[in-house]
Amino acid sequence: MNDLGEKVRLLREEKGLSRPIFCGDESELSVRQLVRIEKGEFRPTIKTLKYIADRLEIPSYVLMPDYKELPKRYQELKYFLLHHPDYGDKELQEQKEEYFDEIFECFYDDLPRDEKGIVDCLQAIDEVRATDNEEYGLSLVDEYLEELCNQSEFSFSDFLKIRLYFLCSYLEYIKIGQLAISKQIQLQSMFQKVCDRVEKIHTEDLFLVRDVLFAGLGSCELLNDLELFKLAVEKLNWISEKTRDFQKQPIVLMVEWKYYLRTDYDTAKQKYEEAKMMARMFGNEKLIVSLDNEWAEDLERYR
Template identity: 35%
Template structure:
């Protein structure tokens, strides 16, 4: 069943049951009227989540609604996870590799992906664009159109975590006190993100970990330091649970910054710096080790 056939089927079933788009979508926190309209017109391909939502709204089982649903291509998922798992630390070769993978996704998979997954790809691309250029123009349309749906939730899907990461990168460059709506979302995330460790599947915890790293940086830049120990503790919990210590040097680095700038404890900060160097050496990434050393040199002079 192609997009147009599925859309016609959904609209026909909805209208035959006397269900309006407004009543099906409710407060639009899960599914917007605009998204439903695009699916019904055949303009967008629905994800498993959206198909399930529609089926529930129509009082049908998933396979009554769409028996020939096919999951996301495994090769695409492998590429997506490779990008998300591999830090670049500003190294040009790794950035070039990441950009090549994104190009492959856009060239070979994007057009056949459901709308929600296309949104995930665009969100990943926008995050890297904002991060690499420090320009908040990237991904602005994504946040304006979709972020309302997740800004009031207490539990997030993986693709929603990616959008939160994009939002935080924008927040880093925004004076939140001048934007009450954005600031309210930021305060909400400060409370809810650490709790996601009990929601996210073990294989996806590294995505939550990376969002928490971004949150720590943004919270520090906004001088909201009280929450940082809880985020550090949650990141450490994730590392111990997954036995993935690839970013342990970064955890040690943000810990020394907290000790140095908030606790004013240079002795403990220096011990954490030595631990960061040791773990970077064990990982065998000379580029990361150099960045750790340069960061400490800068911090120790300015403290």
């Protein structure tokens, strides 16, 4: 327990936070409790531990006694898999497969449970997207979905699970042509929950929430839920401004044109042209082709 208290104290001081500032209004943690925790005199509850981890902007498992720093090479592989969508690029897909093989061969067995969940979800997401077959992700979705539906706050790994759920639901909808009303309500509720959390997410994790919203928009489109579509556009633009990362802005503009095609064709056409212009600025020729194809399909679907 002393190790935990010392770790909390060092991390707090590294961030330059005094105890009163760290505890805020003391509704979650009093200064007296924090002093006792840091001295090793008091064992925090799981809820308190999560609060401390949130204030330190770290996953709660980092504070566990048996936590070990993740291997640098594993962190490099994970970063690449999280930040490099392949857009159907065969060479990139093969590289990602090699990275997954390396993780499973060299690191997976020694990873914490939460990290194993991240790797499992990343691999399932890639397989579902590469094959357009939801079967590769359904076992994971079935394992986690009930728990996710009962949560109002989500961890990093939770957002990956939700992204996988959205992808699988979209492909299931495409395959059978409809979803049960209960599943539609469940989808809309989960999407709303994600939107409600956007402004509360640490900036460094917003790229993941953005990808979750992109994954859920397919289902919103099929459900013809224009209000959720409009809300998602607002959240995606907020994320772009907050992170100053405009690489995915052509996709955001694509989402916008899908909304405006139902309400204002001229604005939709303007968003389509803006999306292509930004893709050219980033030199992404594959994305330009994808945008052209998507625009043609949307014109046929909505006009």
